[in-house]
Amino acid sequence: MKADRTGLSIRAKSNLTGWSFILIAVVMIAAFYFYPMVQALILSFKTGTGSNLTYTGGSNYVRLLSDKTFLTSLSNTFIYLIIQVPVMILLALFISVLLNDSKLKFRGFFRTAIFLPCVTSLVAYSVVFKYLFAADGLVNSLLMKLSIIQEPIQWITDPFWAKITIIIAITWRWTGYNMIFYLSALQNIDSSIYEAARIDGASSFKQFTKITVPMLKPIILFTSITSTIGTLQLFDEVMNITKGGPGNATLSISQYIYNLSFKYTADFGYAATVSYSIVVIIVLLSILQFKVAGDKK
Numbered sequence: 001m002k003a004d005r006t007g008l009s010i011r012a013k014s015n016l017t018g019w020s021f022i023l024i025a026v027v028m029i030a031a032f033y034f035y036p037m038v039q040a041l042i043l044s045f046k047t048g049t050g051s052n053l054t055y056t057g058g059s060n061y062v063r064l065l066s067d068k069t070f071l072t073s074l075s076n077t078f079i080y081l082i083i084q085v086p087v088m089i090l091l092a093l094f095i096s097v098l099l100n101d102s103k104l105k106f107r108g109f110f111r112t113a114i115f116l117p118c119v120t121s122l123v124a125y126s127v128v129f130k131y132l133f134a135a136d137g138l139v140n141s142l143l144m145k146l147s148i149i150q151e152p153i154q155w156i157t158d159p160f161w162a163k164i165t166i167i168i169a170i171t172w173r174w175t176g177y178n179m180i181f182y183l184s185a186l187q188n189i190d191s192s193i194y195e196a197a198r199i200d201g202a203s204s205f206k207q208f209t210k211i212t213v214p215m216l217k218p219i220i221l222f223t224s225i226t227s228t229i230g231t232l233q234l235f236d237e238v239m240n241i242t243k244g245g246p247g248n249a250t251l252s253i254s255q256y257i258y259n260l261s262f263k264y265t266a267d268f269g270y271a272a273t274v275s276y277s278i279v280v281i282i283v284l285l286s287i288l289q290f291k292v293a294g295d296k297k
Contacts, residue, residue: 044272049265060273070274072248073256081231084167089223092175096182097212115176126240129169130156159249162242166250169237178223185219221293225286232278253278
């Protein structure tokens, strides 16, 4: 192989040039992502208040199993996950199919309107939802005027309705985000496939279940995993709408980590342990989703 004046082969020089382009990014990712992750893992094996930490082995992980507050936050988060993620995925898929119809007027307007919640401030929209769903808020006023309810629903202060409020909030914000992925995928499906199905007498429902869903399978898997990760990291809505209340009825794992670090007496070691519990759960659920989807890759 030919070499230049520096004695490097053309291939080696090409590789060196390529690495020089990504070197800064690699260093930054290692410094701000991987190094903190390793340090957090080491921290999870320590206990103490503030910076006075001592190595205690796996005692923090044993503590997780008997920590009632953690188990409550875990239960709450899984309720959000089990209810909200399927609803949001199905809703985003349904809306994307409707908005992919070339005969629909003002498609651009509807697409923009549904996607806009994704670019709103998390804190701002959470505060708006808190006031909308207050006992004397707009939602209760409207429902009472329509004679759907006789007295105000305690959306924020009742344990059951507080969870419903959080689920409605995160569904409203993230449905449009998933819709964009489905729309992009739908536009890559050859229209001749649907035309052939219509000629064969396939109904719209058959076309949806036999053509649309199977061809969107990789995107459905992707959005399911990303939505699962996002829900397990839920913080802003719970923090700003209900503050984890009433009691700990809406407390999420991420808010519990915040409380352990900044609200209660600082216990950074145990907070890191709870953080890594989310990592483990995400990995297990991602593997499960891949298995259910039958994706061998």
